[in-house]
Amino acid sequence: MIGGGRGVEGQGAVSVWCARLPGVELTPFQLDTVLEEDHLAVVGMREPGPLDRVAILLANPYEFPTQAFVRESTPALGGLPLVGGMADGLRGEESVRLFCDGDVVDSGAIGVLVGGEGVLGTVVSQGCRPIGPNMTVTKAEGNLLLELAGTNAYEKLEGLLDSLSEEDRELAAQGLHVGLAIDEYADKHEQGDFLIRALAGVDPDLGALAVGDMVEVGQTVRFQVRDAGTADEDLARRLADFGAEHEVGAGLLFSCNGRGRALFSQADHDVLAVRRILGVDAVAGFFAAGEIGPVGGVNHVHGFTACLLAFAD
DSSP states (O other): OEETTEEOOSSOOOOOOOOOOTTOEEEEEEEEEEEETTEEEEEOOOOOOTTEEEEEEEEOTTTSOHHHHHHHHHHHTTTOOEEEEEOOOTTGGGGOOEEETTEEEOSSEEEEEEESTTEEEEEEEEOEEEOSOOEEEEEEETTEEEEETTEEHHHHHHHHHHHSOHHHHHHHHHOEEEEEESOTTOSOOOTTSEEEEEEEEEETTTTEEEESSOOOTTOEEEEEEEOHHHHHHHHHHHHHHHHHHOOEEEEEEEEETTSHHHHHSSTTHHHHHHHHHHTOOOEEEEEESSEEEEETTEEEEESSEEEEEEEEO
16 A cells, blocks of 8 residues: 555555545446446446546456456547556455445446546656567467567567676566557657566467567567666656646555565655655555556556556645
8 A cells, every 4th residue: 555655565554545625526436347249348437527537447457357448448438537556465356345435346446537627637657668679560369479570479589688788687587578559650669658568478389478468460569677767767757747837736646566665675665756756745545456547648557657646736
C-alpha cells in the first residue's frame, strides 16, 4: 500500500485517502463479464456524462479481462481517461478483495466516474529503458514472436544479448522485457513510447519468444531492461513538467509492484518523489500488478510504471 509518504510491501497494510471535493460528482460502478455467443461481454459500465473527467478502475486480474477492456475503452467511452491498477497480493487470487457501495466484490472490477473541475489530469512514468534497435514483427502467432525483421526471433535475441555492454547484460539477466510501440505512426520510438510486456519464455527449437500480450505482424517492438536511474529521471521530469502547469492539491498513485524495493531499493521512492516535486502531502494508492493510465489520449495497461491521478488544491 501507499500512503502517508510511505510504501508498504510484503505485509498487510491499509491506506485511507479522504477528500472534500466541492463541485465534484462521484458515480461508482461494478463491472462483470457475461458469455454472449462466442465471446465475453463486459457489463455494468456507466455511460460517462458531459461533466465526467476520468474513471478510476480497480480490477481483479484473475477474474476480469482487464487488458481487453482497457484496450477498447477509449473509443467506447468517448475518450474518457482510465486510471487505476490491477489488485494482487501475496496469496495470489485468494488475496484479491474489492469493495463497492458497501459490498465485497471477489470478481470483475470496480470503479468510480469522477466529474467536475477538481480533476487536473494524469502522469504516467515508465521504469524500463530500451536496448538494441527497433524491430518490426514479421511473423507472429497469438502471443508468440516468431520472426523479427525477417529473422528467427530467438536468434535475434541471442545476437542482441551478445552485443550488450556488461552493465546492460546484468540488467537483462535480472529481467528482460518486450516493448510494443504505442504509436506505430510516430517518427521515432524511444523511451516512454512502448507498452512494457514481460518476456514470458523462450523456445530455442521453435525460435519463438513468448510475450505477455498479443503481438501482430507489422508491430514495432524493442527489448527493454529495468533501470532505476532512468526510471527516477523519467518520473522526476514528468512530475516537474506537470507541476509547472498545475497547482496540485492531492493525488492517487498506482505504482507497479516491480518498482519499490525491487527497482529502487526502497518502497517509498515513487510517493516521496510525488510529494517532493509536486509539493503535496495527500498522496495514497497501492502497488499494482499492472497499472492503468492514458498515453497520447489512449488508455493502456502498463508494466513497471507509476500512474498518478492529480486533483486540484
